[in-house]
Amino acid sequence: MGALDKVEIKKLTKRYGTERALGGVNLELAAGKMTALLGHNGAGKTTLLGIVSTLVRATDGTVTYVSSGAPVEGEHVRRQIGMLAHSSLCYAELSAVENLALTAGLYEVDGSPEAITAMLDRVGLEPKARDRAARTYSRGMLQRLALARALLTKPSLVLLDEPFTGLDRGGALALGEQLGILRDAGAIVVVVTHDLEAIAGRTDHVAILRRGQLVFEERGSYSYEQLKDVYHRFAN
Amino acid sequence: MSVLRHAARVAWKDLRIELRSKEIVYTMAFFGALIVVVYSFAFPVKPDLVRAAVPGMLWVAIAFAGTVGLGRAFDRERENDTMRALLLAPIPRLAVFLGKAAAISLLVLLVALVCAPLLALLLDVDLFAMPAELLLLLVLGAIGFANVGSVFAATLLKVRSRDVLLPVILYPILIPLFVAGTSATEAMIAVKPDLDKLWYWIGFLGIYDAVFLVLSMWVFEALVIE
Numbered sequence: 001m002g003a004l005d006k007v008e009i010k011k012l013t014k015r016y017g018t019e020r021a022l023g024g025v026n027l028e029l030a031a032g033k034m035t036a037l038l039g040h041n042g043a044g045k046t047t048l049l050g051i052v053s054t055l056v057r058a059t060d061g062t063v064t065y066v067s068s069g070a071p072v073e074g075e076h077v078r079r080q081i082g083m084l085a086h087s088s089l090c091y092a093e094l095s096a097v098e099n100l101a102l103t104a105g106l107y108e109v110d111g112s113p114e115a116i117t118a119m120l121d122r123v124g125l126e127p128k129a130r131d132r133a134a135r136t137y138s139r140g141m142l143q144r145l146a147l148a149r150a151l152l153t154k155p156s157l158v159l160l161d162e163p164f165t166g167l168d169r170g171g172a173l174a175l176g177e178q179l180g181i182l183r184d185a186g187a188i189v190v191v192v193t194h195d196l197e198a199i200a201g202r203t204d205h206v207a208i209l210r211r212g213q214l215v216f217e218e219r220g221s222y223s224y225e226q227l228k229d230v231y232h233r234f235a236n
Numbered sequence: 237m238s239v240l241r242h243a244a245r246v247a248w249k250d251l252r253i254e255l256r257s258k259e260i261v262y263t264m265a266f267f268g269a270l271i272v273v274v275y276s277f278a279f280p281v282k283p284d285l286v287r288a289a290v291p292g293m294l295w296v297a298i299a300f301a302g303t304v305g306l307g308r309a310f311d312r313e314r315e316n317d318t319m320r321a322l323l324l325a326p327i328p329r330l331a332v333f334l335g336k337a338a339a340i341s342l343l344v345l346l347v348a349l350v351c352a353p354l355l356a357l358l359l360d361v362d363l364f365a366m367p368a369e370l371l372l373l374l375v376l377g378a379i380g381f382a383n384v385g386s387v388f389a390a391t392l393l394k395v396r397s398r399d400v401l402l403p404v405i406l407y408p409i410l411i412p413l414f415v416a417g418t419s420a421t422e423a424m425i426a427v428k429p430d431l432d433k434l435w436y437w438i439g440f441l442g443i444y445d446a447v448f449l450v451l452s453m454w455v456f457e458a459l460v461i462e
Contacts, residue, residue, distance in 0.1 A: 055323055056462045079326035087317035089324075093253040105245050106325040133256075149321075 003156030004080050004188060005066045006030050007052060012061035014047050014212075021047040023212040024061065029205075031156065033219075034179060034189040036199050036227070039209035039235050045192040048209070049159050052190070053081055065157075079107065082155025082187075084163045088146040092135035096125055096145045099134060100152055107153040115152075123148040124174065139166040147178060157188045164195040172198045196231060200224035208234045239334065242327040246335025250309065251342065260305045261343055268301035268351045276358035286359045291421035294363075295377070295414050297351045302344045302381050303403050309340055310389040319393055323460060333386060333456040340382040341375075348374040366424050369434060373420050376441040380413045380448060387452045391459040409448075416441040 007029040014022040022044045029035055029052075037045050050056030052063055054077060065077045083089065090099040097116055104111025120130055123144040129137065134145060143163070150158065158179070164172045176198050183189045183204075191199055200223055208216035208230065216234040254260055275293045279285065313319035313336075322332045352370065356363040364370060388406050392398035420437035423430040 050462065053324060054461075055320060075326040075328070078324055081324060083320070083324055085317060085320075087320075089317055089321035091249070091253060091312075091318055092315060093256050094249075098252075102245070102249055103321075103325075106242065106322075106327055108326075 002067055003186065004031065004072075004077075005069070007157065007188060008062075008064040008066065009048075009052070010062050010064070012048070012051060012063065013059045014044070014051060014056065015059045020212050022051075022058075022209075025209070025212075025214045027207055027214065027217065029157075029188045029190060031188050032183060032186045033204040034183045034191065034199075034202055035205040035207060036203040036222075037190055037192045037207050037209065038194075038196075038227075038231055042211075043209040043235070044212040045209055046161055047212075049161050049190065049192055052157075053083060053159050054078060077157075079153070080156045082150035082153060082158045083161075084143075084146055084150045084158070085161040086163075086165050088134070088142045088149075090134050090142070090145055090149055093133055095132055096120060096130045096134060096137075096148070099145060100148060103149050103152055109153050111152075119148045119152050120145075122151070123178070140168065140171045143167055143171065143175070147175065151178070151182070155187060158182055158190070160189070160191045160193070162193055163191065164193055164198045176202055196227040197224050200227055203227075206230065210235055239328045239331045242325075242331035243334035243338060246322065246332055247338040247342075250336065250339035253312065254339070254343070260308050261346060263308065264301045264305040264343060264347045265350045267304050268297045268347045269354055271297040271300055272351050272354045272358060275355075279359070281360060283360075286361050287425055287427075288422075290355055290359055290361050290363070290425065291418040293359075294348075294351060294355055294421060295417045297355075298344065298348050298374075298377065298381070298417075299407065299410065299414065301347045301351070302340075302378075302385065303406065305343050305347070306340055306382075306385040306389050307399055307402055309336065309343070310386075310393055314393055319390070319460075329457040329460070330453055333390070333452060336390070337379075337382045337386040337452070340386055341378045344378040344381050345374060348378060361425060363421075363425060366429065366434075369424060369438070370421075373417065373424075373438055373441070376438065376445055377413060377417045380441065380445045381410065383445065383448045383452050384409055384413075387456055387459065390456065393460075394462075412444055413441065416444060 009025060009027040012022055012025040039045050051058050064071050100116045101111045125144045163175060179189055180202055193199060203222055205219045206222055216230055279289055352363050385406055389402060392401055416437045420434050423433040
């Protein structure tokens with residue numbers, strides 16, 4: 001089983017008790033495209049990302065993952081998912097090298113010292129910090145480690161939940177650049193963010209959620225001004 | 237086999253973190269020892285009374301100290317949302333449960349091995365007359381505690397009042413384990429050890445562990461996915 005070609009989301013609904021978090025969302029995420037998933041807090045973005053990442057169960061509707069023209073599921077799908085969230089998903093007591101070695105072991109990918117060094121070079125984590133416990137890292141360093149962790153497994157579905165939070169402008173731009181590289185390499189990239197500036201000019205697909213409903217969806221590149229305009233028109 | 241390989245990886249990760257921080261093991265051991273010391277002051281050292289009370293003291297100390305360690309072991313997975321990373325990995329989710337439970341079993345066993353000699357010393361009771369049987373009993377107790385505890389601790393990971401809820405939900409289900417543990421210990425330290433009774437309760441504990449291991453493996457994924 002190889003990279004994912006697309007993810008088809010059909011009539012996706014999620015209820016928490018009587019509260020409806022998503023109400024019949026339809027969306028198609030394609031390989032080599034970056035989708036910006038926008039909306040106010042509580043619009044259902046994180047829930048949608050949770051369902052696509054297989055960590056939240058949908059109440060109704062389906063998410064179909066397609067690889068080489070055929071649907072795949074379970075561990076085959078999870079092998080293709082790279083996740084970058086506000087939290088680093090890394091162990092504070094382990095060093096960057098140990099965290100990546102653990103990830104490589106769980107995903108059964110190359111976890112050799114050379115591969116780990118190359119990945120840490122790619123994300124720009126300074127060499128002298130690599131053997132220190134991650135709890136001593138600054139927010140920016142932790143986010144670089146989190147990105148290295150997500151990229152090490154060569155994911156074809158990259159899910160990002162507020163990845164720019166706490167990063168300075170330089171860090172946000174560097175992260176945006178790495179996402180562009182991933183997208184150009186053929187990955188499906190989905191970004192949930194409020195930082196429109198960081199994703200401006202990089203997205204190929206914009207989807208806006210409001211109270212669990214998909215209220216806007218269009219393909220194409222958006223400048224910061226255009227993103228701001230559609231956000232204010234549809235998210236409010 | 238891949239389940240066991242990945243479970244070993246998860247367990248080794250937990251133990252490595254613990255070897256480095258020693259936070260859980262010190263807290264559990266200190267708390268367990270403190271309970272034993274409090275008991276030693278609370279009860280008069282009369283041979284008959286002590287012989288009747290020591291089995292309960294040992295298993296209560298294990299339960300309380302074990303709960304402290306269990307909560308902390310899963311809190312660690314909450315700090316940077318690492319439980320999400322484990323559940324996202326392309327490994328059977330069963331391996332996550334088995335790995336966590338194996339690491340917690342070892343920590344609980346370690347605490348039991350601190351509490352037992354301390355009880356024997358402070359209350360002057362010969363807990364080690366049958367060392368192999370005692371070790372087997374403690375191993376089975378630790379496994380049972382960790383099995384059931386890991387399922388509930390993982391389920392409550394996102395619940396705000398999990399520290400209060402964990403013992404409230406956990407202890408009723410652990411009652412058969414405590415009954416078996418105290419009864420077997422009682423049979424072991426009696427003036428004339430009752431071997432039939434001892435092996436009956438060790439067998440019961442073995443069955444309890446097997447039943448709850450199967451049940452835990454069955455429900456774990458359904459409980460941790462929202």
